[in-house]
Amino acid sequence: MLTSDLLHPSILRALANTGHGDKILITDGNYPLDSDVNENTEKIYLALKPDLPTVTDVLETLNTQINFEKAEVMTPGPGEQPKIYAEFKKILTVDDLSKLGRQEFYDECKNATNLKLGINTGETRTYANILLTVGVR
Template identity: 85%
Template sequence: MLTSELLHPTILRALANCGHGDKILITDGNYPLDSDTNEKTEKIYLGLKPGLPKVTDVLATLKSQINFEKAEVMTPGPGEQPKIYEEFKEILGVDDLSKLGRQEFYDACKKADNLKLGINTGEVRTFANILLTVGVR
């Protein structure tokens, strides 16, 4: 019996297959996971209902299992940034996130041959998408 926080077998398998530099995408419920990732990406739809699970729930659980060296977010543009960014920084223990414009973010996810895992959640907050690069221990 597993004793870690993460119990989802497909996510566990995908994480085990990740190496340094591979990417993992966690998205809100609005993200077009099928069309804005590539065919090599393992796609998991966790959305149970609006708001469950939240992107931050998934991020915290993944962070308990694997290290990340970079985090990129989809930004709405100049001006006020989504409040969820502060939660991302707190969970990851970082001071800053790399910001990509909306189309730039979609393109990065489509073109990344090393995007191993895409997890779609029930998150209802907009711009709650994060692209993570797997680090070393």
């Protein structure tokens, strides 16, 4: 029996197949995961109902299993930033998040041949998408 926080076998397998510099995407329930990632990305649909699980639930769990060296977020543009960004920073203990415009974020996810895993959640907050780069130990 596994004793870690992460029990999902497909996510565990995908994490085991990632290396330094590979990317993992965690999306809100609005993200078009089927069409806006490359064809080699393993897609996992975790949404059970609205806000179950949330992006931050998944991020907290993945953060106990693997190291991340960079985090990129989809931003609505100038002005007030989504409140979830503060939660991302707290979980990842990073000073800043790299901000990409909506279309730039979609393009990055489609074109990144090293995007190994995409996880769609039940998150209902908008702009709650995060693209993570795997770091070293």
